[in-house]
Amino acid sequence: MDKRERAEIFRNRLDERMKEGGISRSALARRCGVDRSTVSQLLADDAPRLPNAHLAAECAAALGVSADWLLALSERSETAADLLETSFRLTAAERTPTDAEIAEWHREAAGYKIRHVPATLPDILKTDAVLEFEYAAFLEKTPEQASAAMRDKIEWLRRPGSDYEICVSKELVQSLADGEGYWRGLPPDARREQIAHMAAQCGALYPSLRVYLYDPKVVFSAPVTVFGPLLAAVYIGRYFMVFRESRQVRALTDHFDQLVRDSVTDARNAAAVIGAMS
16 A cells, blocks of 8 residues: 555545544644644645654544554554453353353354353253252352253253253263262262263253263363354353454364364263263
8 A cells, every 4th residue: 555545544534533523623633732734734635644653643542543543554443452342351250150141141142052161060961959069158149040040041952953062071070970079078869960960961952962071181171151153251260251352262162172072072972971970
């Protein structure tokens, strides 16, 4: 792009945003700390000119747009801060399926495949006893609420077109069967019930729900959910790291798909393998 062409694009974009914002030449000149005649020169039809870097930055700041966009270096008019806010943010995590924002993400992704790596077991495959064991200490959400939300999701999975893939650590499921680590303190009867229930649901809900078991000694994944091509949320404890920029969502999708390929148990055999752990 030659200098004259870039100057013309700058003039047109500057004029466009001034009109959209109802900003006069005098007002822009005051915000940029220059004379009105300087702004008039930038907007001249006969001989458009490019401003210096300082003035370009001042114009962009005054109009709330990206200087790169004004100078035809980008097709995105948002500022870097706005782009970051759009593509990535932190949102408070309640660590419960009754969290309203998680429910909204599911509604937003209706019709798309949802990919999920849970922090422990998938909430939709937990028994009431396990929900009681995990959520009893929560003050804002009760085990009963978690159980109701879990049943709602199962009904959603039974609808035509539902598509849900879950990757679970095989070691975590085995530790549940053995009553070790995270599951220490959960009574044996509750553990056996959970294993049987998980195995039964993996079979009953297949293929709408496909569960894969991966070996954490071979591959690793943080808890993450990918809602189709729309967004991905990584659970870090108190917060979800939420990504909406397409390349970021694609990268986390690729991560999940690789986890599926590296799994030691595929979805067709998950029910039998989990059931045998009891």
